[in-house]
Amino acid sequence: xxxxxxxxLDAVIGVTDLARSRKIRSMADDRQQQQQQQxxxxGRAGGALETRLAGVVVAALKEAFDRDTRRLxxxxxxxAVERERAERALRLEMRRQAGDRExxxxxLLAGGAIAAWLGTLFFSGRLMGGPVVARVLLGGGWVLLLAxxxxxxxxxxxxxxxxxxxxxxxxxxxxxxxxVAVWLIVVGLALVGVAVLVA
Numbered sequence: 001x002x003x004x005x006x007x008x009l010d011a012v013i014g015v016t017d018l019a020r021s022r023k024i025r026s027m028a029d030d031r032q033q034q035q036q037q038q039x040x041x042x043g044r045a046g047g048a049l050e051t052r053l054a055g056v057v058v059a060a061l062k063e064a065f066d067r068d069t070r071r072l073x074x075x076x077x078x079x080a081v082e083r084e085r086a087e088r089a090l091r092l093e094m095r096r097q098a099g100d101r102e103x104x105x106x107x108l109l110a111g112g113a114i115a116a117w118l119g120t121l122f123f124s125g126r127l128m129g130g131p132v133v134a135r136v137l138l139g140g141g142w143v144l145l146l147a148x149x150x151x152x153x154x155x156x157x158x159x160x161x162x163x164x165x166x167x168x169x170x171x172x173x174x175x176x177x178x179x180v181a182v183w184l185i186v187v188g189l190a191l192v193g194v195a196v197l198v199a
Contacts, residue, residue: 099163099172103156109181110152117145120192130199137195144188151181
């Protein structure tokens with residue numbers, strides 16, 4: 001009987017295929033294990049890289065937050081300085097307005113004293129021919145009215161000086177001259193009125 005060469009050849013090829021397939025499978029398993037090991041090593045290296053990247057990101061965020069905090073503090077300080085400057089400007093404006101009102105009051109007193117003095121000139125012709133007491137009273141009234149004008153001008157200059165040289169929150173004084181000016185006008189007009197009655 002003849003040898004079945006084809007079958008033997010087929011069996012040898014089958015055995016070699018079987019050995020080859022096992023070798024390929026073991027090589028594939030080795031390759032897969034190497035890839036797995038490489039992936040794990042890359043994962044560990046990637047984890048370290050991720051950790052470093054996370055550290056860098058955290059440091060950048062911390063720096064940004066610190067910069068924002070400093071900027072906010074600076075803005076708060078600037079706002080406080082602006083508010084203080086605005087409050088000071090408001091106080092100075094209120095002081096200036098109070099000084100203007102006081103100067104206006106003193107000018108009104110001076111104008112009233114001058115008008116009263118000019119008004120008494122109408123009676124002077126009638127009183128000059130009258131008794132000595134009437135003339136003395138008229139003269140005393142004129143002196144007091146003119147003293148009221150002088151006191152008012154003096155008080156105006158005192159208020160202006162207080163506005164120029166003082167920047168605190170104290171009230172603006174017109175001094176005793178401002179308070180006395182009103183009484184000088186009243187007493188001066190009273191003396192002129194008595195002089196008119198005596199004449």
